[in-house]
Amino acid sequence: MLHNLSPHLLTNVSTPLQYLSANGDVVIEGNSVKELPEFARDKELMVQAYRWMSLTRAFDQKAVALQRTGIIGTYPSSLGQEAISVACGMALERDDVFVPYYRDHGGYLVRGHSMEHLFLYWGGDERGSAYKPNEGSGFDMPICVPIATQASHAVGIASALKIQQKKQAVLCTLGDGASSKGDFLEALNLAGSWQLPVVFVINNNQWAISVPRHIQSGAPTLAQKGSAAGIPSIQVDGNDFIAMYEVLNEALERARKRKGPMLVEAISYRLSDHTTADDASRYRPQEEVDEAWSKEPSKRFQHYIHQQGFWDEKAEVCWQDDCQTQLVKAVAAYQSFEAEQPEAMFDHLYENWPTCMDDQVIACGEKYLRNHSG
Amino acid sequence: MNTNYDHQLEEKHNICLVEAVNLALRRAMLDDESVVLLGEDIGVNGGVFRATDGLQEQFGISRVMDTPLAETTIAGTAVGMAVAGLKPIAEIQFMGFIYATLEHLFCHAARMRNRTRGRLTCPLVLRAPFGGGIHAPEHHSESTEALFAHIPGLRVVIPSSPARAYGLLLAAINNPDPVIFLEPKRLYRAEKHEVVDDGKALPLDTCFTLREGTDLTLISWGACIKECLSVVDGFNSIADSGLSIELIDLATVNPIDFATIEASIKKTGRCVIVHEAAKTCGIGAEIAAHIAEHLMSYCKAPVKRITGFDTVMPYFRNEQHYMITELDIEAGIKTVMASSF
Numbered sequence: 001m002l003h004n005l006s007p008h009l010l011t012n013v014s015t016p017l018q019y020l021s022a023n024g025d026v027v028i029e030g031n032s033v034k035e036l037p038e039f040a041r042d043k044e045l046m047v048q049a050y051r052w053m054s055l056t057r058a059f060d061q062k063a064v065a066l067q068r069t070g071i072i073g074t075y076p077s078s079l080g081q082e083a084i085s086v087a088c089g090m091a092l093e094r095d096d097v098f099v100p101y102y103r104d105h106g107g108y109l110v111r112g113h114s115m116e117h118l119f120l121y122w123g124g125d126e127r128g129s130a131y132k133p134n135e136g137s138g139f140d141m142p143i144c145v146p147i148a149t150q151a152s153h154a155v156g157i158a159s160a161l162k163i164q165q166k167k168q169a170v171l172c173t174l175g176d177g178a179s180s181k182g183d184f185l186e187a188l189n190l191a192g193s194w195q196l197p198v199v200f201v202i203n204n205n206q207w208a209i210s211v212p213r214h215i216q217s218g219a220p221t222l223a224q225k226g227s228a229a230g231i232p233s234i235q236v237d238g239n240d241f242i243a244m245y246e247v248l249n250e251a252l253e254r255a256r257k258r259k260g261p262m263l264v265e266a267i268s269y270r271l272s273d274h275t276t277a278d279d280a281s282r283y284r285p286q287e288e289v290d291e292a293w294s295k296e297p298s299k300r301f302q303h304y305i306h307q308q309g310f311w312d313e314k315a316e317v318c319w320q321d322d323c324q325t326q327l328v329k330a331v332a333a334y335q336s337f338e339a340e341q342p343e344a345m346f347d348h349l350y351e352n353w354p355t356c357m358d359d360q361v362i363a364c365g366e367k368y369l370r371n372h373s374g
Numbered sequence: 375m376n377t378n379y380d381h382q383l384e385e386k387h388n389i390c391l392v393e394a395v396n397l398a399l400r401r402a403m404l405d406d407e408s409v410v411l412l413g414e415d416i417g418v419n420g421g422v423f424r425a426t427d428g429l430q431e432q433f434g435i436s437r438v439m440d441t442p443l444a445e446t447t448i449a450g451t452a453v454g455m456a457v458a459g460l461k462p463i464a465e466i467q468f469m470g471f472i473y474a475t476l477e478h479l480f481c482h483a484a485r486m487r488n489r490t491r492g493r494l495t496c497p498l499v500l501r502a503p504f505g506g507g508i509h510a511p512e513h514h515s516e517s518t519e520a521l522f523a524h525i526p527g528l529r530v531v532i533p534s535s536p537a538r539a540y541g542l543l544l545a546a547i548n549n550p551d552p553v554i555f556l557e558p559k560r561l562y563r564a565e566k567h568e569v570v571d572d573g574k575a576l577p578l579d580t581c582f583t584l585r586e587g588t589d590l591t592l593i594s595w596g597a598c599i600k601e602c603l604s605v606v607d608g609f610n611s612i613a614d615s616g617l618s619i620e621l622i623d624l625a626t627v628n629p630i631d632f633a634t635i636e637a638s639i640k641k642t643g644r645c646v647i648v649h650e651a652a653k654t655c656g657i658g659a660e661i662a663a664h665i666a667e668h669l670m671s672y673c674k675a676p677v678k679r680i681t682g683f684d685t686v687m688p689y690f691r692n693e694q695h696y697m698i699t700e701l702d703i704e705a706g707i708k709t710v711m712a713s714s715f
Binding site: 097126127129130131139141145146149152153154155156157158160161162164186189193348350352354355356357 | 410450477491494549579
């Protein structure tokens with residue numbers, strides 16, 4: 001079904017794969033409406049996708065509000081990029097491995113990682129990455145802050161799966177800024193050379209904090225970086241769930257069948273600040289943001305499922321209520337976690353405890369008593 | 375677990391240090407099929423020092439992998455492999471090229487267990503030859519073990535004989551957390567010793583007391599152990615030297631076995647530390663600080679460090695002026711024996 005996989009197409013700027021236009025109508029090709037993939041007629045699947053996208057957005061709004069009121073720490077919003085992350089989560093099979101960067105809240109939620117654990121992580125508690133996912137391989141990687149380093153881990157995991165003769169695939173996400181880093185380019189290189197079962201997804205949201213896409217790279221597309229490594233690569237409208245889901249399904253299936261890696265450049269826009277500690281008005285014009293709002297993924301997809309008769313106002317109201325109920329519960333669950341004991345910082349450093357550190361554990365306890373007495 | 379040993383391999387071997395590394399790798403790969411090797415030129419070529427000689431031929435290309443020439447790739451890939459259930463042993467060709475691995479070691483390998491509260495672990499071994507004295511080109515002679523010793527969550531292990539190379543490498547491979555295993559390349563082919571291929575690991579986090587003595591504790595590790603042994607045997611064997619020196623091979627340079635060091639210094643009251651690495655913030659500083667904090671009342675004289683200078687390692691024409699010699703160690707010992715508080 002994918003016609004754009006041939007690497008040579010990417011030596012020039014290609015048109016990103018798209019099914020839904022900015023307003024949610026199916027795009028017109030020539031004189032007719034573009035033929036949709038079969039799954040786009042699957043009511044249950046489409047409604048599920050929309051629910052994940054809007055839950056992700058509600059989670060995001062709640063997380064920003066919690067940061068503003070001092071209940072969690074600095075938080076990177078995924079506003080406007082929900083289609084990419086949710087499509088990643090939904091295209092992965094249970095035993096596949098998700099290796100995300102730090103803006104993939106949607107993918108984590110779909111994978112069964114709980115909202116309270118995400119709040120815990122951004123609330124400055126290591127236990128945020130200690131969950132046992134309800135679904136997923138059990139070794140989905142934790143949130144990765146050092147830019148692009150997860151790409152190296154993804155090829156390591158993919159290599160292990162290949163050596164262990166397992167049929168799973170690995171999906172690694174990164175931002176447009178990360179596409180400039182050596183880790184990413186080295187990971188592409190190894191994935192191409194060893195033909196590893198890994199799919200890379202660049203969330204090209206146009207901004208790496210304050211640095212715009214055109215300063216990141218002179219390459220016309222970020223997708224073509226995969227071509228240099230011999231990896232089939234494609235640009236996709238990252239605000240179009242249907243396009244994202246189709247491409248990721250095929251890319252992951254390809255990886256599971258040991259047909260090699262793929263790179264997907266998902267074109268989107270970071271509607272939020274970089275994090276809650278950032279002020280994007282310092283470096284980008286409001287008109288650009290306003291323009292990007294007209295292409296955002298959630299409204300677009302909502303329009304589509306309305307048109308298909310899969311969704312209506314009543315369902316929307318019910319679902320939004322449901323999201324708020326889930327969030328209230330999750331926040332309460334998060335807030336019910338007492339901070340760990342001070343000595344917990346020593347608990348998971350080593351499996352085999354080095355006894356020369358005994359006095360430091362004692363000193364930590366004494367320090368606590370000294371600073372918290374009375 | 376494959377326990378079908380090749381019984382021929384259990385024989386005693388008279389081998390040098392790099393051959394002991396090879397023997398330990400072979401033993402680990404026979405015993406545990408999750409052990410895989412990756413690095414530059416380690417396959418058909420057997421490594422530039424031949425540490426992996428013959429292993430690809432024996433275990434195949436899916437277990438002994440030549441990587442692209444990219445150290446970040448080697449470290450990051452090893453992290454991913456370790457998390458996914460393999461036991462990767464990565465080779466960095468020379469310590470001078472190890473710095474591209476630091477982000478993966480510091481930000482991921484060393485803290486995977488901690489950041490997931492034990493959900494994921496990262497049991498990898500990163501091997502690299504290090505140290506000077508072999509007339510190598512620029513960037514091929516440094517000793518920067520202290521950089522790694524400063525990273526919480528990592529173990530840093532340095533063997534100083536063929537038998538300890540064999541036993542400590544097996545211990546590093548068995549260890550459930552990441553280990554940086556630094557091989558003193560000046561000793562790679564310096565001497566042959568008997569090594570029994572019995573698959574037995576030596577303990578980590580433990581010093582080895584190589585010579586017992588009562589007058590002074592000499593602490594070192596890696597290649598300098600060679601000169602230390604010669605000096606100590608010289609003093610201890612001459613009846614009228616009047617000196618009995620205890621020699622401790624630190625072996626695991628982080629975490630340090632201070633219990634052994636404390637017991638020795640309580641006995642001798644004097645300490646000399648020898649390392650090839652630069653002086654400032656070297657491992658010797660940590661040992662001296664520990665003695666100052668905990669053992670001052672047992673000390674009869676100030677601690678002395680005999681170390682490399684805080685300079686860029688000279689290229690090999692002048693390398694001799696940097697390297698620690700037996701005469702340097704002798705002079706240091708005599709100074710400490712002559713001094714008192």
